Amino acid sequence: GRGGAWRASLTMGDAEAQQALLSQQYPNPPEYWKLFADPALAPAPPPAPPADGHYEAFGGRFTVQPPRPSLQEGGVPQLYDAKRAAGGGEGAREELRKLNRSLLFNYIEMVRTLVEHPEAHGERLEAVGSVARNMHHLLNSLRPAQAKATLLYVLKAQIEEKKQALQEVRQRTEAALAFLSEDATAMPDEVQAP
Numbered sequence: 001g002r003g004g005a006w007r008a009s010l011t012m013g014d015a016e017a018q019q020a021l022l023s024q025q026y027p028n029p030p031e032y033w034k035l036f037a038d039p040a041l042a043p044a045p046p047p048a049p050p051a052d053g054h055y056e057a058f059g060g061r062f063t064v065q066p067p068r069p070s071l072q073e074g075g076v077p078q079l080y081d082a083k084r085a086a087g088g089g090e091g092a093r094e095e096l097r098k099l100n101r102s103l104l105f106n107y108i109e110m111v112r113t114l115v116e117h118p119e120a121h122g123e124r125l126e127a128v129g130s131v132a133r134n135m136h137h138l139l140n141s142l143r144p145a146q147a148k149a150t151l152l153y154v155l156k157a158q159i160e161e162k163k164q165a166l167q168e169v170r171q172r173t174e175a176a177l178a179f180l181s182e183d184a185t186a187m188p189d190e191v192q193a194p
Contacts, residue, residue, distance in 0.1 A: 023059030088145035
């Protein structure tokens with residue numbers, strides 16, 4: 001329970017007590033929760049990000065940016081040219097087309113094998129899985145380039161919207177000034193300001 005860890009913190013050193021608290025199934029919230037007491041008060045600053053790039057939660061140590069596993073670590077051979085596909089663009093598009101053709105070929109071969117020799121389908125099934133994993137890995141490696149392109153598109157659209165809004169404000173200002181100048185000339189002389 002929670003009381004046991006609290007009692008342990010009284011007898012252990014600070015580091016050991018903190019580890020005991022973090023390794024509980026349902027640990028207490030971190031101490032900085034006290035900073036967020038009353039929403040009517042000015043908001044408290046959020047906790048500082050980890051200085052060394054690691055944090056501890058539920059008894060484990062984690063990195064802020066976990067590394068993306070490679071295909072080789074998963075035991076899957078890499079079937080595409082990573083240098084050509086890096087950064088997106090036409091090279092990545094061509095590599096995806098090649099993988100797609102390979103996937104279709106291996107799928108058709110697997111179906112043919114299932115019809116002719118159903119007991120020998122394992123090799124073709126593994127080939128289809130390998131190509132699909134390569135496509136998935138390549139697509140995941142393109143996510144940062146996709147996010148950058150999407151952000152650029154959204155920013156350009158926002159700039160265009162703001163330019164149009166500004167143009168509309170200018171047009172309405174000119175129309176209002178023209179209306180006011182026409183009204184000022186149409187007023188009788190005794191009513192006009194000196």
